[in-house]
Amino acid sequence: MPRKQPTEEDLERRKIVSVNAETVTDVTSTDFPGNWPGENHAWDIEKVIRDTKIEFHQNEPAEASFSLIGVDASIANAFRRIMIADIPTIAIEKVFIDNNTSVIQDEVLAHRLGLIPFTGGREGLDNFMRWLPKPKDNEPIESTYFDYNTISLELKVTCTDNPDAAPGEKDPRKLYNHGHVYAKDIVFAPVGRQVKYFAGEDAIRPVNPDILIAKLRPGQQIELSMIMHKGVGSDHAKFSPVATASYRLLPTITILQPILGRDAEKFAKCFPEGVIGLAKVTKEEAARQGSGYEGHAGELKAVVVNPMLDTVSRECLRHGEFKDKVRLGRKRDHFIFNVESTGQWESDAIFLASIAHLKEKARKLEQQVVDMVR
Amino acid sequence: MSREQYQIPTGSQQTFAAGGSNTVATSTNREFETGIMHYTCGDCAARVPLEKGAAIRCQKCGARVLYKERTKRMVQFEAR
Numbered sequence: 001m002p003r004k005q006p007t008e009e010d011l012e013r014r015k016i017v018s019v020n021a022e023t024v025t026d027v028t029s030t031d032f033p034g035n036w037p038g039e040n041h042a043w044d045i046e047k048v049i050r051d052t053k054i055e056f057h058q059n060e061p062a063e064a065s066f067s068l069i070g071v072d073a074s075i076a077n078a079f080r081r082i083m084i085a086d087i088p089t090i091a092i093e094k095v096f097i098d099n100n101t102s103v104i105q106d107e108v109l110a111h112r113l114g115l116i117p118f119t120g121g122r123e124g125l126d127n128f129m130r131w132l133p134k135p136k137d138n139e140p141i142e143s144t145y146f147d148y149n150t151i152s153l154e155l156k157v158t159c160t161d162n163p164d165a166a167p168g169e170k171d172p173r174k175l176y177n178h179g180h181v182y183a184k185d186i187v188f189a190p191v192g193r194q195v196k197y198f199a200g201e202d203a204i205r206p207v208n209p210d211i212l213i214a215k216l217r218p219g220q221q222i223e224l225s226m227i228m229h230k231g232v233g234s235d236h237a238k239f240s241p242v243a244t245a246s247y248r249l250l251p252t253i254t255i256l257q258p259i260l261g262r263d264a265e266k267f268a269k270c271f272p273e274g275v276i277g278l279a280k281v282t283k284e285e286a287a288r289q290g291s292g293y294e295g296h297a298g299e300l301k302a303v304v305v306n307p308m309l310d311t312v313s314r315e316c317l318r319h320g321e322f323k324d325k326v327r328l329g330r331k332r333d334h335f336i337f338n339v340e341s342t343g344q345w346e347s348d349a350i351f352l353a354s355i356a357h358l359k360e361k362a363r364k365l366e367q368q369v370v371d372m373v374r
Numbered sequence: 375m376s377r378e379q380y381q382i383p384t385g386s387q388q389t390f391a392a393g394g395s396n397t398v399a400t401s402t403n404r405e406f407e408t409g410i411m412h413y414t415c416g417d418c419a420a421r422v423p424l425e426k427g428a429a430i431r432c433q434k435c436g437a438r439v440l441y442k443e444r445t446k447r448m449v450q451f452e453a454r
């Protein structure tokens with residue numbers, strides 16, 4: 001017996017995670033083979049190409065927000081994890097301290113230096129810089145240092161009294177020269193072809209020049225050199241190209257019965273601004289039998305304007321008058337990503353790189369499966 | 375290299391030119407050979423030279439607390 005195929009409406013409803021007053025239900029996806037009798041949910045490349053959508057809401061170098069629609073949570077989560085842990089950046093890896101008479105300990109100073117985000121010319125970072133290879137046994141680590149995998153930096157600061165300071169000056173930044181050591185005091189020392197790739201505008205530099213590294217008092221000195229390598233976030237968080245890379249599911253708000261007048265205003269206040277709007281009940285709606293608007297023409301009713309702004313606080317479900325008039329949920333295959341770059345990459349480029357990375361991983365897996373069968 | 379045994383550092387240990395200089399002020403070597411050590415006064419922070427057997431006292435302010443100076447050798451750390 002052929003079974004009834006699901007309607008478009010059925011398919012949409014299956015995508016909703018129900019957010020109830022005290023529980024969250026229908027969490028797992030159901031669109032996989034064998035789950036719905038008589039329905040074919042086999043993976044199909046044509047379907048993926050047709051259904052997958054990406055819409056940008058905000059796209060700035062430091063922060064991007066976009067919707068990834070029509071994919072499974074496993075795929076969206078893979079992109080998130082790749083962005084955090086697998087996209088490479090350069091960061092300070094070793095610190096050679098010649099002198100440090102400041103109050104901050106060598107270890108802590110080295111750790112702080114490592115966490116400073118740096119940037120430089122894209123061409124040099126993407127195509128010229130390579131991974132640092134492991135040194136062969138009984139060979140010193142320096143034997144693998146070359147201009148294409150090691151960047152050196154220097155920091156030499158001595159604090160002195162400022163003779164020009166006004167009498168009675170209390171601000172240590174004016175009272176002393178170099179009372180504060182900032183990221184901008186770090187000097188890039190190019191070697192070999194780095195002179196070409198990281199020249200002028202493209203020089204290796206801290207993304208945020210005003211990061212405070214240490215505080216000094218007259219007579220104290222910091223003198224050190226550093227080397228940077230390419231690394232990934234799974235090794236150490238300092239290599240992660242993102243400050244945040246997270247997603248949330250698109251909230252859905254369905255008004256089941258009319259919410260009118262004062263109630264509508266109260267209902268709107270249950271949500272963040274811009275989620276619920278007020279609209280006049282039209283004559284047509286008021287004339288339609290069974291719409292719930294009969295005789296309310298011209299009154300204000302609550303309408304959903306922008307569910308994306310909702311925080312899903314469920315405040316409306318706490319009020320008896322709205323409890324049965326509204327249904328909250330989230331769309332299971334609509335992921336609203338928020339990616340904030342630390343500055344070495346443009347934030348949208350991090351996402352694109354994560355797609356390329358997943359593709360590459362899949363290709364490697366495919367090769368291994370082929371080898372396994374052979 | 376044994377930790378205990380002091381070796382006068384030379385500049386030739388470093389292979390990567392940019393990776394941390396290991397040079398040590400030659401004046402320190404001379405001081406070491408002449409037996410004069412420098413300390414830092416705990417009161418006035420002056421640099422106090424002391425010979426073997428000399429009274430432990432700052433020549434500037436007379437304070438009796440002197441601190442040993444930081445090593446002149448390069449110290450390497452991982453930025454982690």
Ligand SMILES: [Zn+2]
Binds near residue numbers: 416418
């Ligand atoms: Zn003194």
